[in-house]
Amino acid sequence: GAVVSQHPSWVICKSGTSVKIECRSLDFQATTMFWYRQFPKQSLMLMATSNEGSKATYEQGVEKDKFLINHASLTLSTLTVTSAHPEDSSFYICSASSPGREATEAFFGQGTRLTVV
Amino acid sequence: GQNIDQPTEMTATEGAIVQINCTYQTSGFNGLFWYQQHAGEAPTFLSYNVLDGLEEKGRFSSFLSRSKGYSYLLLKELQMKDSASYLCAVVGEDYKLSFGAGTTVTVRA
Numbered sequence: 138g139a140v141v142s143q144h145p146s147w148v149i150c151k152s153g154t155s156v157k158i159e160c161r162s163l164d165f166q167a168t169t170m171f172w173y174r175q176f177p178k179q180s181l182m183l184m185a186t187s188n189e190g191s192k193a194t195y196e197q198g199v200e201k202d203k204f205l206i207n208h209a210s211l212t213l214s215t216l217t218v219t220s221a222h223p224e225d226s227s228f229y230i231c232s233a234s235s236p237g238r239e240a241t242e243a244f245f246g247q248g249t250r251l252t253v254v
Numbered sequence: 255g256q257n258i259d260q261p262t263e264m265t266a267t268e269g270a271i272v273q274i275n276c277t278y279q280t281s282g283f284n285g286l287f288w289y290q291q292h293a294g295e296a297p298t299f300l301s302y303n304v305l306d307g308l309e310e311k312g313r314f315s316s317f318l319s320r321s322k323g324y325s326y327l328l329l330k331e332l333q334m335k336d337s338a339s340y341l342c343a344v345v346g347e348d349y350k351l352s353f354g355a356g357t358t359v360t361v362r363a
Contacts, residue, residue, distance in 0.1 A: 143296075171350075171351070178355075178356075179355060180341070180353040180354060180355040180356060181297070181341070181343075181351075183350060183351070228294075230297075232351075244299075245298070246296060247295065248294075248295065250294065
C-alpha cells in the first residue's frame, strides 16, 4: 500500500511557541491531504482539507490563523500550530489521497503527539 | 450533519468472535471504512464497503446494509494483538470521512 510519512512522531513545546508538522506521501502524488485531530478516547475530527497549490479548506470551528496549512507540492503538506497552548495538546494525523486511486481511499501518516507545557 | 454510533467498549476471550456494530445517519453515502487503531498510533485500514453485503478478508469480515444505515465488523479467532480501538468511518456526499468515536476491544486470555 501507499506510504504516508508524518514527522515528528511526538513533540513537546512551550506555551506560546509554534510547532510545524510535516506530512509526506512517499510513493504517490497526493493532490489532497487531510488533517485530523484526536483527543484521548475520542474520534478523529477533520480539521482541514489541503489541496496542492491552493488554500486549505477549514472545518467549522477550526481557526485558520492558528492552524496554518501549506500544501506547496504534490508530496508535502505542513500544519503549523501557532502560539500553541496546553489545550492544543492532542494527536494530529494526516492522510493523503490522489486521483487515479479509489476516490475515497485515504492513507494515514503515523500521527504526531503534541504536548504543550 | 453526520451521526455515527458504535459501542464504546467490548471484551472477549482469545479465540472467540466479536461483532462491532455501527449505525450511521449521514448526508449522502459513498462508502464505509473500518480501521484499527492501537493506542498512540494512526489508524490502519481494515475494510471498505460501498455495496450491500458481506466482505470477508481473513479473520475479519465487514457487512453493510445501506437501507438500514448499518454495518458491522466481525473479528474471528481473536488474538491478543487484536486488542485495539476499531473505528467506523463513513464517506459522505462531500467525499470526506466522518469517524465514529471508536470501539475499544479488549481480548482476554
